[in-house]
Amino acid sequence: MSLLLSPTEIAGLSLNNRVVLAPMCMFEVEKEDGVLTPFHFAHYGARAIAKAGLIIIEATGVEPDGRISNRDLGLWNDEQAVELKKLVDMLHALGSKVGIQLGHAGRKAENAEVLIASSAIPFSNEYGTPNAMTNEEIERVQASFVAAAERAAVAGVDMIELHGAHGYLINQFLSPLTNERTDAYGGSLENRYLFAKEIIEQIRGSFNGSLWIRLSLTAYADSEKQNSLDEWKTIGKWLEKDGIDCIDVSTGGLLDRKPNIPVRPGYQVPYTSAMKEAVSIPVTAVGLLDNPGLCEHILQTKQADLILQGRALIRNVNWLADAAEELRDTNFEVYNHSYQRGQRRR
Numbered sequence: 574m575s576l577l578l579s580p581t582e583i584a585g586l587s588l589n590n591r592v593v594l595a596p597m598c599m600f601e602v603e604k605e606d607g608v609l610t611p612f613h614f615a616h617y618g619a620r621a622i623a624k625a626g627l628i629i630i631e632a633t634g635v636e637p638d639g640r641i642s643n644r645d646l647g648l649w650n651d652e653q654a655v656e657l658k659k660l661v662d663m664l665h666a667l668g669s670k671v672g673i674q675l676g677h678a679g680r681k682a683e684n685a686e687v688l689i690a691s692s693a694i695p696f697s698n699e700y701g702t703p704n705a706m707t708n709e710e711i712e713r714v715q716a717s718f719v720a721a722a723e724r725a726a727v728a729g730v731d732m733i734e735l736h737g738a739h740g741y742l743i744n745q746f747l748s749p750l751t752n753e754r755t756d757a758y759g760g761s762l763e764n765r766y767l768f769a770k771e772i773i774e775q776i777r778g779s780f781n782g783s784l785w786i787r788l789s790l791t792a793y794a795d796s797e798k799q800n801s802l803d804e805w806k807t808i809g810k811w812l813e814k815d816g817i818d819c820i821d822v823s824t825g826g827l828l829d830r831k832p833n834i835p836v837r838p839g840y841q842v843p844y845t846s847a848m849k850e851a852v853s854i855p856v857t858a859v860g861l862l863d864n865p866g867l868c869e870h871i872l873q874t875k876q877a878d879l880i881l882q883g884r885a886l887i888r889n890v891n892w893l894a895d896a897a898e899e900l901r902d903t904n905f906e907v908y909n910h911s912y913q914r915g916q917r918r919r
C-alpha cells in the first residue's frame with residue numbers, strides 16, 4: 574500500500590488518494606464567454622474516472638479583464654455558475670473531490686480592455702503598461718473574488734484555490750518587484766500582503782470549504798530584490814492564521830525570465846519543504862513529478878503532503894493506474910470491472 578494512492582483526510586477534505594490534478598488552463602472557451610464547454614466535461618470527467626483524488630479546475634477569471642486570455646473560464650455571472658454546478662455534480666458522481674482556481678491576471682491579462690496591476694510596471698515589451706489600481710479598483714476586484722467564491726460554493730465545490738502564483742495579480746501585490754505602492758497596500762511585507770489578506774477574510778466569511786492558495790516562492794530574481802524564502806514563510810504563517818487550509822507551492826512567472834535553477838524532476842520540492850518548516854497546514858508539491866517512486870519518496874519523507882500532477886496527467890490519463898503498477902500497490906482499484914479487465918494485457 575502506498576501513501577500516494579491511499580485515502581487521506583487532509584485540509585478539510587476526504588480524498589481517495591494524494592494525487593491532485595494541477596490547475597491547467599485549457600484555452601478551450603471558443604465563444605470567449607467564460608462558460609464551460611463539452612471539452613471541459615470530457616477532460617475533467619476522464620481524470621475523475623482515472624481516479625484523481627482531487628481535481629482543481631483551471632485558472633478561472635473573477636472578472637472579464639482578469640482572465641489570462643479570452644479563452645479562459647470565468648465565474649463572474651450566473652450562466653457560468655450554472656454550468657460549473659453541472660461539472661461539479663458530474664465529477665462528484667464519478668468519485669473525485671473538486672476544486673476551482675480563482676484568479677485575476679492583473680498586468681498579465683493578454684486581452685484586457687483595461688490593464689490593471691498593483692503598480693504601473695509592464696510585464697514585458699509585449700504587454701501594455703497597466704494602471705496602478707485605485708482604492709476603488711482594489712475594492713472592486715476583491716469583491717469580484719468574493720462573488721466568484723460564493724458562486725463556486727453554490728456550485729458545490731469542495732475547495733477553492735486562490736491563484737497567488739505565477740505573477741498574476743495577488744502575486745503582483747505580494748512582491749516588491751511589482752509593488753511600488755506607497756499606500757496601505759505597498760511598502761512593508763505586511764502591507765503587500767494586505768490585498769490577499771482582505772480577500773481571504775471576506776471569502777472566509779461565507780465559504781467554509783477548503784481554502785487554498787498557490788504561491789510562487791521565487792521569481793528567479795536577485796535575492797535582495799525579491800521576497801526571501803524567510804519572507805514567504807512569514808506570509809505562510811499569516812495565511813494559516815487567516816484561514817488558509819493548504820499552500821500549493823510553485824515558482825516563477827512574475828518576471829519574463831526562465832528558471833535560474835536546474836529544471837529536473839522534483840525541482841520545486843525544496844520550496845515546498847521550506848514552507849512546511851513554517852506552517853502546520855498541509856503544503857503541496859508540483860512540477861516534474863511524473864515518477865511515482867519519486868512522489869512516494871517525497872510523501873514518505875514528509876517533504877510534501879499532496880502531489881499535484883499537471884502535464885503527466887495530460888499525456889497519460891491512466892497515470893494513477895500505471896503508478897499503482899509501478900509501486901506494486903494492489904489496493905488501488907481502477908474505476909470499475911471493465912476498466913479492471915482493460916488493465917490485463919493478455
Ligand SMILES: Cc1cc2nc3c(=O)[nH]c(=O)nc-3n(C[C@H](O)[C@H](O)[C@H](O)COP(=O)(O)O)c2cc1C
Pocket residue numbers: 595596597598599631632674736738739787823859860861862881882883884885
Ligand atoms: C497547459 C498548462 C496550463 C497551465 N495552467 C495553469 C493554471 O491555470 N493555473 C496554474 O496555477 N498553473 C497552471 N499551469 C502550471 C501547472 O499547474 C503546473 O504547476 C506545472 O505544469 C508544473 O507541473 P507538471 O510538471 O506536473 O506539469 C499550467 C501548466 C500547463 C502545462
